[in-house]
Amino acid sequence: MSLGGLRGRIGDHGRVVDEWIAAAKAELGIDLDVDTGVLLDLARDAAHGVARPAAPLTTFLVGYAAAQAGGGPEAVREAARKAADLALRWTEESGG
Structure with a gap:
């Protein structure tokens, strides 16, 4: 198409x-097959909990971190989990 x-x-x-x-x-x-839902959830959390421009930048960093960790779906999931946890902590600590 x-x-x-x-x-x-x-x-x-x-x-x-x-x-x-x-x-x-x-x-x-x-x-590479990845769970796009995990990445979209992360982008949402970064956009809403940090700032809108953080969404694409965070997902880029997750991809880079996953590649440095050897790549693959599990590396993406782990990097996304770490970044999502950070976004949650960021929101909580900033009173958001």
Whole structure:
């Protein structure tokens, strides 16, 4: 499907996100199955508990940390868990 076709269905978030992730992984040469729900939850927690710009930056850092830890779904889950815990502590300590 063309990028224009994907953009035309933006209201169908779940499927569009899945298709976008598949296209991005293909474009970047990545063959990794990850739980996108975990990453989206982390992005939400960082955006709401810290600041909106923290969401994409935090997910990038999680990917980088996972790669340094050897990669794979478990490394992504562990890095995401650590970052989510930090976001929760950040929110609690800032009174948010």
